Amino acid sequence: MERPSRLLLVSELRVRNSAYDVSLSRSLLTWKRRTSSPVYHPFRPSVCHSVSVSEIISVREEEEENGCKDDGSWKKINEREGKDCRQAFTVLHVERCPQHRWRCAEVSFTCPEAALCQRWVTGIREQLAAIASRPKQLLVYINPYSGKQHGKHIYEQKVAPLFALAGVTTHVIVTEHANYARDHLRTEAELKKFDGVVCVGGDGMFSEIIHGLIWRSQVDGGVDPNCADESLLPSSLRIGIIPAGSTDCICFATVGSNDPVTSALHIIVGDSQPMDVCSVHHNNTFLRYSVSLLGYGFYGDVLTDSERKRWMGPARYDLSGVKMFLTHHYYEGTVSYLPARGIMGTPRDASRCRSGCVICQHNGRLISKKAERYQMDEETDREGEGEWKTIRGKFLAINAASMSCACPRSPKGLSPAAHLADGTTDLILVRKCSRFDFLRHLLRHTSKDDQFDLNFVEVHRVRRFCFTPRHCQSDSDLDLRENGKHQIFGQICRNHPACGCAPAYSSWNCDGEILTHTAIDVRVHSNLIKLFARGIEEPTVFDDLTNPCAI
């Protein structure tokens, strides 16, 4: 438990006409109602509140109702005499609500004299200014076409007023076309001027931001993004997500809700959540980065089909989901993977990645130590990496979840025990099975039952994997897709005598974007980016124990 730090200010102030003992330390603002009688009174318990200084949004000076605000003459006299008549101040702070939502609450304190009020306002502001992790200047990108096309409205109505309250200045850019934000970050944006980047949109918009930022870090640091074996340089700017998209799984899995106000408050208080990023290559050519789902088969087909229905908004995924479920295509290929060795945690754990996750911290340290060794002696560590495993088969879906992928459609996600920053991804292989069995598997994403506890599903925690579709043993699968229709239909006729129309290839869904190649090499880069988030918080059951008033 945190040791109570030295008190900076202690006064008797009034809150809603009751007397309170108010104190300020470097970490806490506390107000405790004064009791006139020392005798225990069951109907009037001693009321004690506290708010962490790190969760104070701002402090506002108020004017005393009967002194200044209502009576202009008083104000004039006071101003002439050089006196400050402000005797009350309001503290705006984070308040926790159900479902991991945060709200901005306020409490007003009335002081016996203006000078004392000033001391309190200055004292609190000094503490806030000393928090180095809070952003002061943000670069904001808004996708006006995300989700239900409410991005601009959400930002203007719910987020901008909070940034203004907290004294955060912004440079806002409304994107004009796809990849506008990515290209602006790559080439134009003066990143030195900012403490973070905010994206207002969905997972696709977030993907644009990380592509811009990661690319920029590699170019600035002389790293070749096309080389799959290179260790990537982390980006120093944190990213905030104001959810306005269709799935918003990155926001949901890092904050616990898809609520713009909650996200804005996490940005203001300067939270920081590291995250793993997968790099995806084809033949040593960089394709894309992924932080959530890389899915071949079912999720690739759902995405391909849903892109034609963009006009429907978020419902397009459900419609395409039902369609692809009924279509029931399976695909043949070979998956090779490098199991994550020596790490804490497995994909079948009952525990979840939560705020301050010990598994992420432990594995993050382990992996960075391994990376140091790798730099010292490349060969030794390659042996120490362990053995590649290979699985050949027919699959309905091949999914790699670098985090849980929790979202409102599936609050526990594709891989409920996956971690945000443990340097691994969970490789989920769903083998060919009946429609009924696949439905059982899908349904378990929405219930307490384990979606991996089925004999046609396997899951492995890995550091790296490769996939090669059947008939793609050479490096030219793209050419084959474009020019080799006869070969593809040849395979269909042999393997699907009953339906004759199933394609030989699916596509990879990479965080909601279709990849141009099917043979891919995927590598996890531990802790490559940071978000303005803190992971999902556990509900504080024993709140009183952490409250100094209870001690």
Ligand SMILES: CCCCCCCCCCCCC/C=C/[C@@H](O)[C@H](CO)NC(=O)CCCCCCCCCCCCCCC
């Ligand atoms: C019967 C109910 C079963 C419900 C099963 C729900 C499982 C949902 C799992 C969602 C996983 C989302 C992973 C996140 C991926 C993001 O990087 C990406 C970009 O935003 N989103 C999508 O690709 C968007 C992917 C959206 C996928 C939606 C799939 C919907 C499946 C519906 C199947 C219905 C079968 C009904 C049979 C009668």
Ligand SMILES: Nc1ncnc2c1ncn2[C@@H]1O[C@H](COP(=O)(O)OP(=O)(O)OP(=O)(O)O)[C@@H](O)[C@H]1O
């Ligand atoms: N001004 C724009 N016009 C058209 N497309 C844009 C624009 N700005 C960004 N985009 C593209 O729109 C696509 C979808 O954006 P976004 O991810 O924000 O919303 P979504 O698809 O509704 O949500 P989700 O990704 O959560 O499912 C992204 O691929 C992005 O590159």
Ligand SMILES: [Ca+2]
């Ligand atoms: Ca991970």
